[in-house]
Amino acid sequence: MSSCKLSLPFLISVILIYILFKKYSGNSPSAGQWVPVVFWHGMGDSCCNPLSLDRVKKHIQEELGPDKQGKKIYINSLKIGNSFLQETMNGYFMNVNDQISEACAIIKNDSQLSYGYNAIGFSQGSQFLRAVAQRCPEPKMLNLISIGGQHQGVYGLPHCNYPDHSFCDNIRRILNAGAYLSWVQDYLVQAEYWHDPLNEEEYKERSVFLADINNEKKINIDYIKNLQSLNNIVFVKFNNDTMVMPKESEWFGFYSPGQVVNITDLWNSKLYIEDRLGLQKMRKDGKLHFLAVDGDHLRFNWDWFLSEIIHPYIKNMTI
């Protein structure tokens, strides 16, 4: 009888240990696997366009070759929508906060990402991935690469020509007329990161996306904690960018408040000086990196991408 009393707690412990073991070793990464990557495309593009992101994906897979398990690097290019057209249109008309929630659900549901991933954003996809890092800490994002992202928003939409000029002219007209009207904020993606330097107060009050992720409305401590848990953020700016106004937004700078001529860089901005996003610590820890490339928006060459982005931040076998 006494042995029976002893063995019951013993049995329970064994079962508990077994359950925990299963939970944490279920699909653990095998040694020597490439850390997977998540992409988020830019405006007017889609997840799997053979001429853009799909080509970048194949290039990376070719460059890195098989890992020690004999597998190609796993890349999940986020697809927000069910078709090419819907996905492209969602880049204009689906509320960004809903897109972030959908992206978080896709990432969480992807078992290949459950031990962490690196993220590469293209243009507006960059600030959207930063929002993913800030709002959805699980699974863990390791490095965030922002290729021409607009971290302080835009004030202008000079060269947009997808699907055609008149379509873009109409979007521009709406933005100029009322980017902060609530129906525009709810539906027009570019309005949600529209930043009017002549009207900072209205921007802070009405912007449903950018002012929130930049902690300009109130300070969300989780945003700071989650951002600081990244290993690195790399901000790539295009020196001759004719699409992003001002291009300094790609390095987290923006027009000085109250004018559209001079630029205040990140270090002199209120966001940094008041430390609203915890970037002061990240800078001290050496986690913020700023790269500049000659050329227009998203025009980088492959050798540059390999030596400055892929080799230092993506080619990594440990999670």
Ligand SMILES: *[C@@H]1O[C@H](CO)[C@@H](O)[C@H](O)[C@H]1NC(C)=O
């Ligand atoms: C979750 O993943 C499963 C299997 O990989 C897939 O069939 C399903 O559609 C996914 N659900 C979502 C919401 O992405």
Ligand SMILES: *[C@@H]1O[C@H](CO)[C@@H](O)[C@H](O)[C@H]1NC(C)=O
């Ligand atoms: C691009 O910008 C850089 C830096 O401002 C400048 O030195 C270079 O001449 C520009 N190139 C072109 C083609 O305009």
Ligand SMILES: *[C@@H]1O[C@H](CO)[C@@H](O)[C@H](O)[C@H]1NC(C)=O
């Ligand atoms: C921009 O900066 C220059 C040089 O510091 C200054 O002379 C000028 O007044 C500034 N422009 C505006 C609109 O503040």
